[in-house]
Amino acid sequence: MNNKRTSVEQLISCPICSRRVFFSLINSHLDICGKEKSKPSSRPQTVSSLLAGPKKRKQTNAEKFIDLDNEDHEIKTDIKNEDEDMTAENESKRFKEAPSTDSAKSVIDSASSRGQLHNDYESRLLQKISHLPLSEKLRPKELRDYVGQQHILSQDNGTLFKYIKQGTIPSMILWGPPGVGKTSLARLLTKTATTSNSESNVGSKYFMIETSATKANTQELRGIFEKSKKEYQLTKRRTVLFIDEIHRFNKVQQDLLLPHVENGDIILIGATTENPSFQLNNALISRCLIFVLEKLNVNELCIVLSRGIALLNKCRKQVWNIENPLKLSRSILEYVVDLSVGDTRRALNMLEMIEVSTRERKANEEELSTDDVRDIIKSNSSNGLNTYYDPKGDNHYDTISAFHKAIRGGDENASLYYLARMLQGGEDPLYVARRMIRIASEDIGLRDNSLLPLAVAAHDAVMKIGLPEADLALAQCCVALARAPKSVELYRAWKKLRAMMSENMYSLASSEIPMHIRNAPTKLMEELGYHKGYKYNPDYIEGKVEQDYFPKEVLEKCPNKTDLKFLDGKHLGDKEDPDLKQAYQS
Known part of the structure; x- marks a missing residue:
């Protein structure tokens, strides 16, 4: 057989040394190449140098x-x-x-x-x-450039930093609001761990595959799993699978991840804005670490905005040929931070809006003031500022809970605040009106029976005229509920009765209705004893008669008749708050 190879055979690049090798010899080449790469070298290679291909040979001229x-x-x-x-x-x-x-x-x-x-x-x-959004232009390239999340990235006590220091990436879920750097952090973790292991020639190498739960299907996931296995067999690189909006995966898609995460075929990094406890399977949560990412504080966001201003000024001078640089004071940056509500992406979008709106300003004009920036943002935003509020997420339940508790505590100002926050965030006003109807019965109850019709009227107002006209009707009802005297006597009585019936205590749920208080609409029922012996109260003085209304079986089984007195006449409890006592003394 002729050992000479024809030019028809395909040449492919070695993923380790980037040399061109015949397709039929790639396996033997990888064995030799892998042994050579395992030896310590004087100049360690990074992932970027491996992917960049072979370096050019030394040239004779120093160019x-x-x-x-x-x-x-x-x-x-x-x-x-x-x-x-x-x-x-x-x-x-x-x-x-x-x-x-x-x-x-x-x-x-x-x-x-x-x-x-x-x-x-x-x-x-x-x-x-230059065509990219500012948030993408400014995305950090190194972990040291990443701003925020020091509670997990601190060199002293950051749990995630200790993993990365060892060159290890665990499967994890990054949970936090929009614009806190979940995607950037996932990319930087993969890059930093790979570079660290490449320099020390110890540990695994990683490469990342990014996808989103909004577009990935089961077929694509199976392809990724198969690719990760082949990648590890050929190059010993482990696959980091980053899934954005992972809470949008259904149960079948989440279950598909389980064996591959458990076996180590992939390292899963999921990003979500929703509470993993409610949106992800318990089996998947048990296989991943949960890291909570917090909103950036004022100083951290000001650092990001300062970097954005520096980059925009470079673009102005070298790309857009604008000599007048953008200058913003600290007070303006803090104003933008307040409007962004902790969302870095939103803050950078507003900064970019300010930059575009001021390109035609002259160099001799006065510096921008906070009022100028406020006018720019208002003129370019028809709906004004929308706070971070998801009507179907955690924020929805947290805010309505705070609203209810503020009314219960009698703080009319805090109640109005949470009402305004919900309406500005896009909450359904009918949902708020329904909750106030509940509050009127649960927390005011028997102390002021006029509040329940008021709450129903507020609901009708929203039904008939909608927002924004009905916003004052909701506010009026909210303040009236907060100022009203409170009583939970009815709420506690109803709760106690429901608990007893759920356990069928004293046969409350199964006992027969007494014959004397049954209705007898027919002759047969009357002959059977229905309604027999009933005393019609209006026929007696002040309507008072000696007559039992509880079933006989219940009365016989209940040794202490006070257990059947569900309404105890107490509107509120007996506890005394020690903090309130100290406040009075001070």
């Missing part, structure tokens, strides 16, 4: 070139000997020791040309990303 694939945006030089690379510090040292002015001049020219190349590269990079 400067720009490495567009380098994320650090460094300017590199091809020289005959790699050990002859000079840093800026070495050039400065040579300049001081140079015996002639010609030599010093050449060093200065070299440094200036380096700066020019850097500026050229920066301009090309800005032009390449």
Whole structure:
């Protein structure tokens, strides 16, 4: 058989060393290549260097070139000997020791040309990303650039940081509101762990596959699982599967993840804005760590906005040819932060709106004030500010609970606040009106029977005229409920009775209705004893008679008749709040 290979056979790139190898020899090449890569090298390779392919051979001429694939945006030089690379510090040292002015001049020219190349590269990079939203332009490239979430990323006590320090990525669920950096954190964790393991030649290498629960189906997930197994067999790289909006997966799709997460075929990182306890299967939660991401505080958001201003000013000068830079005071940044409600993406969108609206301002004009920024945002937003509020999520239940408790506590101002927050967030006003009808019976009850008709009237007002006209009807009912005297006598009595009947205590749920208080609409029922012996109360003085209304079986089984007195005449409890006592004394 002829050992000579024809040019028809396909050449493929080795995923480890990037050399071109015949398809039929790739397995044997990988065995040899894997052993060579396991030996410690003088210069460790990163994931980006592996993916960038083989480096160019040494050139005879020392020509400067720009490495567009380098994320650090460094300017590199091809020289005959790699050990002859000079840093800026070495050039400065040579300049001081140079015996002639010609030599010093050449060093200065070299440094200036380096700066020019850097500026050229920066301009090309800005032009390449100029069409992206500011939030995407500003996405951090390194974990040290990530802002916020110090409770899990702190070097002292951050649980997630300790995992990454060991080069390990556990399966996890990142739970937090929009715009806190869930996607960025997942990408940076994968990159940092891979780079750390590459430098130490210890641990696993990782690569990430990103998808969203809104588009991924079971067929796509099975393809990802199969690909992850092959990837590990060939390159020993483990697959990190990032699923955005994972709470949108149904039960079947979530169950499909279980064996692969448990066996380690994939490392799952799920991002969700909803409470995992309600939206995810218990089996999936038990296989993942839950990290709660918090909204960024004022200082953290101001840092992000400052970086955004710096990047926009670079784009103004080098891409859009606008010489007048954007300048915003700290008070303006804090105003934008307040409007963003802790959402970094929303804050950057507003910053970009301000930048676009001020491109035609002259250099001699006064700096922007908070009032100017307020006018810009209002003129570009027809609906004004919408707070972070999901009518079907956790925030919905948390806010209505706070609203109910504020009314129960008699705080009319807090009650109005939560009402306004719900309506501004898009809550269904009929839902709020129904809850106030419940409050009128549960918390005011027998102390003021006029509040229940008022709550029903507020509900009718919303039904008939809707918002925004009915907002004052809701506010009026809200304040009236908060100011009214409270009574839970009826609520407690009803709750006690329901509990006793659920257990059929004293045969309350199964006993026969007494014959004397049954109705007898027919002759047969009257002959059977229905209604026999009933005393018609209005026929007696003040309507008072000696007559039992509870079933006889219940009365016989109940040794203590006070158990059947569900209404005890007490509107409220007997406890005394020690904090209230201290407040009075102070």
